[in-house]
Amino acid sequence: MTSWGAAADGTYTDGRTARRHSVRISIEADGLRIESGDGAVAEVWPFADLRLVDEVYAGRPFRLRRDSGDARLTVAESEFLDRLHPHADHLRRKDLRRANVKVRAAGWIGATVAVLAGFWFLLPLAAGPIASQVPLSWEEGLGRTVQRQALALMAADSRVCTGSSGQMALARLVQRLSAASPSRYRFRVTVIDNKTVNAFAAPGGYIVVFRGLIDHSAGADGLAGVMAHEMGHVVERHGMEGLVKALGLSFVMGALIGDTSAIAGIATDMAQSLVTSKFSRDAEREADRIAVEMLNRTGISARGFQAFFQTMARKEGSGDSTVGRYFASHPATGGRAQFVKDRATGTSAAMSDAEWQAIRRMCSR
């Protein structure tokens, strides 16, 4: 089949001035011939050199250019493009005249939903491996920033407790736990004067404990259990995983809503989501398991840890508002006491009574 000799009318500009030339275009053996009646334009554009300027939609003219240069050719009769296709197959890609808008829209909506669903399932799976690739120094830097921002957020109603003998006692407890279960982290614990029963672990070993938790921790052994639990979160990088998830989500949201300035806010958002979001139930179970292991290795009795969970279960039942969100997503608190009881082997005390009293007095001025 040949379409040599097929012809149409067009408008040509040479790229040097905006002057429009009415031209006759025709398909020749060596390319697309462009000629004006007055002889001012007489060119042949080789087929391989032809480019469509824009996508061509049904019922509208199409525009051609050469591979380089500012000359343009507009053709109103879009059927002529069909005659060009056999000679310049590469033009088909931008020819959308026969594309069905509804079908394409449906297809791309489907693709978008599939991509979102993929992210929804893959992000939690990928977060762990990605988090484990983050160098320790980054993790510590992030953790320090998160901790500082969290403290700044709460600075209005909760100062940092500075009782020095209490701090030393707490540091000795953490030292004892981490020495028995070596990890790459250095743990730094800050106690704040807030009556909520709560604690959180930022990445890199930065742990924040609320005074309310010390008051309700059922003795020094209970506190040791909670500290080991938070250290478990750090060692298992649950905080970093949360950050990776938040980062991935903010990218997706940015793409969805199109708010590109969000990039600037990502760092602060990450910190905030880490502080406010809860770890998953699996993460809590894992931290409990590590906590019991740590207690067992040091020989500290887990009975206090177990008692702590029982107290919390009672408080939860009575709707006590001082029980912070610490327990909101945790596995049913009663079940956790049983979990600890089934695995505990230690019998010794976490610290001396004098040390425990020093920790309890940390927040009194």
Place this chain on the structure above:
Amino acid sequence: MTNGSDEVPPAAAAEAPVHRLHHDGRSGELFVIFLVNLALSIVTLGIYRFWGRTRIRRYVWSQTSLLGEPLEYTGRGIELFLGFLFALVLIYGPIAGLFFWLDVELPESGEEFGGAKLNSLIVFIAILLLATPILMLFYYVALFAAYRYRIGRTSWLGIRGGMEGSAWRYGFLGLGLGFLNVLTLGWTKPWADSVVFKYRLGRTWFGNGQFQSHLDADGLYSRYALAWIGTAVAIGAMMAGLAAVSLNAQIMDHHVAVDPVRMQVIIVAIELTPLIVYQLLICAYKAALVRNIAKTLTYGTVRFRAEVTFKDVFKLRIPNFLLMAFTLGFAYPYVVLRTTRFVSRHVEFHGDIETAAIGQTDVGTPRYGEGLMEFFGIGMI
């Protein structure tokens, strides 16, 4: 002969041909482009959006025509992407680095938390005092660079647009005028707007011809005063309203249980009043500004008109905002087309457009696109 010979006789003015832009975009077609961009942006963690934005511009430009000849957008996605990377490394990076450094250098929270709190407050205020003018400068630099890129990547009949002038000079101009605006509680804004638009428009070229702008603040002040005073009254009303609510709550507290959700709704509604009043009244100012910009603009013998009214601007802006807000951005293609149709409906070209006399431009075009704009998140297309 009449003695008003230097005035254009009405008959002659009527004879001058009037041309309008014609826009032929269809929301369905643009919606497909929007969806493709959405899906690919998510897959590429946002990087595709530079190519996506390019596709949207190419569509909008190509569906807009003058004298039956469509405009052409010649920008490329990679240019936007590289511009973004440059801005990230050269400007955003150092600023973020500075903040990170300050964060690290602040005293550790510990024994002297009270002292640390004081220090961080001082540092915070210092950063604010330092950062605000720098950000404002960059904002105007970004605005100029983005405008220059778009003009330079727009062509019609194979002839390109161009832009001369310095983005930094424009940045300092904007910064100075903004500072003045703060000092005068906003009363220099109409004049400042006219200076800024005149600067940009007067440096715009198409081919070998330059646009001329004689824009001044003529007639802008009355509309602006209306918006300013109206907003001030609304702020006063808001203060009074909030005081009344809080007083009411204190009195009622011990007697009646107030629904906290309803209370919140009332408070938010009161707080939003000045913003709504301002957005309504400023439409009249914006309409006058557009009219003046068009009226004082010339290109060779071609003159411009854009006789938009308060109602026109109101009917463009308010539905655009509501459409975007209530569809979580999915109405974007429709909003873009509403806006381009608004432009093609109102902008008139008066006089003969002598295409044969317009030569190719020799104003250089920027190699990379508007990267800095990315960090301010403004501009629709």
